[in-house]
Amino acid sequence: QVQLVESGGGLVQAGGSLRLSCVGSGRTFSPYAMAWFRQAPGKECEFVAAIRQSGRITTYADSVKGRFTISRDNANAKNTMFLQMNNLKPEDTAVYFCAASNVWTTNWGDWPSRGQGTQVTVSS
Secondary structure, three states, X not given: OOEEEEEOOEEEEOOOOEEEEEEEEOOOOOOOEEEEEEEOOOOOOEEEEXXXXXXXXXXXXXXXXXXXXXXXXXXXXXXXXXXXXXXXXXXXXXXXXXXXXXXXXXXXXXXXXEOOOEEEEEEO
8 A cells, every 4th residue: 555645744944945754555555647736725636746656857836937856766675755936925824635546547536545744825
């Protein structure tokens, strides 16, 4: 059974930075892709960024391009993913979820393995 655990959320002022982490575990955990999604209050879950298993191919939502960087650490089977978030804006406030999948897609419904989420709050 796959388990994903996020950490690193918190409260930050606009213009500040946060780094989210996601650790994956499970006997057969070796997903084709991992991703970050977020859900703001009263809104649907939206795609943020995704990264292939190799770590060399990434994609971002237009709203975060140039500000967020997704990366993976596959060394020693750590299965850890990061999201470096810079120049944060109040509209980035949301619960951020880590997800894993064997398909390359930005559709939340196609990511069967999900973490519990970590809250990110950006004050103006």
